[in-house]
Amino acid sequence: MPTITFEGKDFSCTEGETILDCMTRQGVMLPSSCQSGACQTCMIRALKGNPPEESQQGLKDTLKAQGYFLACICRPTEDMTIGLSSVSPRFSARVLEKRLLNETVVRIRLQRPQDFSYRAGQFINLVRPEDELTRSYSLASLPDEDFLELHIKRVPDGQMSGWVFDRLAEGDDISFFGPAGDCFYIPGKADQPLLLVGTGTGLAPLYGIFRDVLKHEHRAEVHLFHASLAEAGLYLQDELRAFAAQHKHFHYVPCVLHGEVPEGGLQGNITELPLKVLGSLSGYRVFLCGDPPIVNALRQKCFLGGASMQDIHSDPFVFTPQSS
Amino acid sequence: MSTVYEQLGGEAAIDAAVDIFYRKVLGDHYVNRFFEGVDMEKQAAKQKAFLTMVTGGPNNYTGKDMREGHRHLVKMGLNDAHFDHILCHLRSTLAELGVAQELIDTVISVAESTRDDVLDR
CATH class of the missing domain: 3.40.50.80 (Nucleotide-binding domain of ferredoxin-NADP reductase (FNR) module)
Incomplete structure (x- = not known):
């Protein structure tokens, strides 16, 4: 009987039981609606362990690749840790380069931390050191490049973008969380325009x-x-x-x-x-x-x-x- | 007897049907204002649940969900004429997919049975 870990608690799943039924039986009411794998209301993510293939029916490839599945049709075959989002460790990185790309967009390159990996097109959440103000910025770099590249637009009265333009300097350290986002390329179908x-x-x-x-x-x-x-x-x-x-x-x-x-x-x-x-x-x-x-x-x-x-x-x- | 859902080819075929059906609905100026500003992916998933239900696939249909899900649209003026348009798009979607007339009639009658729930009567 596989064990399902959710928000730090363990739930044992009986033979043939879906994760949705298993959680409901033990008092955890996950959002759900059609209970037949169609409406996607109960979509949740495997943070550890692999969901069976059939529990990912109808989901986009980008969601499948990140371990999302439908709890109402998922009969687990192995232990899994599930949740809506993973908790990212906080990374610290040095600003390698700051360069204007046009009048209102600046390119920031950060030293990529060695243990940080992502898919091209995902975003990170940048944290301003003095007050923890947090904003999301997309990554323009490739995962195998040794820097992370951000294009930051100066928003009128923008707190973070104003700070990046006026205060942040090469050589400074900044922290961030991530990555997140499901807008990325999955290799394959090479003949698809x-x-x-x-x-x-x-x-x-x-x-x-x-x-x-x-x-x-x-x-x-x-x-x-x-x-x-x-x-x-x-x-x-x-x-x-x-x-x-x-x-x-x-x-x-x-x-x-x-x-x-x-x-x-x-x-x-x-x-x-x-x-x-x-x-x-x-x-x-x-x-x-x-x-x-x-x-x-x-x-x-x-x-x-x-x-x-x-x-x-x-x-x-x-x-x-x-x-x- | 197998359901239309099975005869169509199950879950993957419903995905194809949603694609055709939703295109027709969004392209219909008589009804598309009811879909303005909705999240297309969530909407497509709901339509998949609906098509799964009316074709006799696995579902957990409740009239209550149907009623609550459309109440704000009834306030916007959703009425029988709009419902008829949707049925018409459903009928032509199934015809395009090569479903036999007799089975289409069965599906339409199931869809028809949700009319009062959808229109909150």
Whole structure:
């Protein structure tokens, strides 16, 4: 009889019993609804041990890879520790580099702690030392690089971004938790075309993801659309053009809503441009990062444009202005 | 006799059906305002539970959930005409998947049986 550990307590699961039933029988009421593996209300994560394959039916590959499963149809075959989230140790890292990428975006590179691993496209939670103020930032680096790269936009009245711009210096130490997030590339299906769309610093996770994709020798076309209101908001244009020149199947399209159109770029509404260029998105794997209203609009457009829900990965950013 | 759920091919086939069904619903201007601002993934999971239920797959359907889940939409004006549109999309989804007419009728009658719960009557 497998033992299920949840919030530090052990629960023994009888033969053939689901984890949901086992927990309910012992007084732990996990959220649930259909109890048949369809509605995903009871989704929870294996922090230790492996959930049986059938308990991950219908979940996205990115969730499966992180051990998520459906408690209502999970008949465990081994001991498991389950929970909604794992408790991350706190890491400390030195600022190696601080460089402006444009007027409002700064690139911070941190020394990667040796025991810290992540997937390209995930995010970390940065902690300001003096008062523990915490904000999430996506990683633009690759897991095997010896630095962690963040693209931080100066938010008007932003407490953390203001501090990073004005105070944080090369050589300082900063701490963080993580990683988290399920917007990342899983190698495989190398003939599946990819669409990556980011607004503003939504480029950061995509910068990690597309390089991860190229490294895994993804064969199909990879389209990266980076959008901003005007050209001044774009960044890393030269680097991205160099990647496009080097990899014939990687296409970089800088997009602006108004003003001068950058070389090889487009003007228009970013929620419409990818479909205008690509036509049908049937069969595409899609990654969307940046402003929540744009990401949400794009999710619907991409789905209606033919992409399957299982293949649309997104990371809507939240910008927190200073509260008075 | 096996259920439509089994004849379609079980869980994986329902995933395919949700894809087709949800596309039709979101593309229908008569009903899509009820789906504005909802989390698409959670919504798709709910539709999967619904399609699993109406095709006779494993489910734990309660009229109470259906009633509570749609009450805010009834306040927004959800009525029989909208429900009819959804049934129509369900019918054409199943037809597209090659389900026999007789089985479609069975599924529609199960879906029809949720009408009063959905419309909170």
